[in-house]
Amino acid sequence: MTIITSPQNPKIKYVIGLRDRRERLQSGLVLVEGHDELSLVLASGITPAELFFCPALFRDPAEHNLLDHLAQTRLVEVDERVFQKIAYRENPDGWLATVPLPQKSLDQLTLSPSPFIIIAEGVEKPGNLGAMLRTADAAGVDAVIASDPLTDWGNPNVVRASKGTLFTVQVSEGRHAEIVSWLKARGIQSVVATPDANLPFTQADFTEPIAIVMGTEHEGVSEAWLNAADVAVSIPMFGKVNSLNVSAAAALMMYEVIRQRRS
Template structure:
């Protein structure tokens, strides 16, 4: 039987709750995962969970049943039964679903072994908002992108809000972190054609071919892309803007480009 925890003052609960703060995540080398679907996807992809906290009375529905079944099949998983009060202490805002997990940060070093013969790579430079990171990961997963690279990121990749916004797809898409210089060198070594999305891009995205090995490079909404991507082997592309706005949200831009790349690759 799992150990039962009934107090929000339990040291294990207090340590887990601190992981809402970036400093604590960096100090502990751990993150916290909210949600039935997200935890189930982490387990399905073999993401090593250190602790799993479950509130039985809150676990309802088909997805909760699927998570229970998966947990029952795991042998070396530290599972704790918690009360509703403890679950609400651990969970993000009012989104308590009865399942919260703690996991070590994975290795996010660049790894060319995940690339296919004709890879599709997403690069986000200077990303600040974990919600955008998560949304882009969902699209990257949907189109079967090989990996996502956060270059000079300003948020931690496995921020619990990014995990939640990705709906757990962060566990399915290889996700790396590197400097912009390291990322540029990695892409060159991989032999991919590089397309940088810029408001002032010389070529419309509709006029280029993403059919071969491709990297789509996007910058932060606040600052766009750095000058490092103004290189001879990088094509600057734009999305036509026919209204009064001069740009789209970065996650929307990523979705347009990724689905266009997917469309071209299916023909």
């Protein structure tokens, strides 16, 4: 085990560099911070490459037991000053690891007999993407696919907002045309959510294999997806605004799928 007490250590600079998208894509590693999040990583069968920990920041002495499950991970103990340098949370709990990005290609995704997929088109805010993952985990979604993404799955804010579910839900990405072809080849119906649709989402049939397409925060679903979709649905709005936050809208759609499939 290594002990680091200097913020200028090259290893510390490398970890900080993983906040940059280019460095993440080149290394294939993402930053995961937090005891609970790392517990989910391990529960998913993924081995962190390297763990940086600071016992002085642990919330509970029992958390130290997590180290017993990291025999294949390089362990680096750091002091509080160094950990504050690498942490991206305001109140860190002393746990941060570099973890292989679990992203799969479209063809690597494992699907259930009646697939249930979420497609997030061009979602700009990492926090929204992470929140969608958290709901997707709760809803038992097969996979979340980023269409023409503006942010990457390894963005620290995606990881943080997902509460570790980046490692429990299959994720992928692709261009619009590639995803459409992939869906059609597997007989999966695409459903777009748009305020202009006449069909309320609660009246659509979500019992068949489906991929629900959610658009950007400002522009909604693109013309390309509107033209390619098999069904367009809307979420009725009864107030002054004409749309919901994309993660809130996605949550409504996901739980409507669950309601229909379990009724």
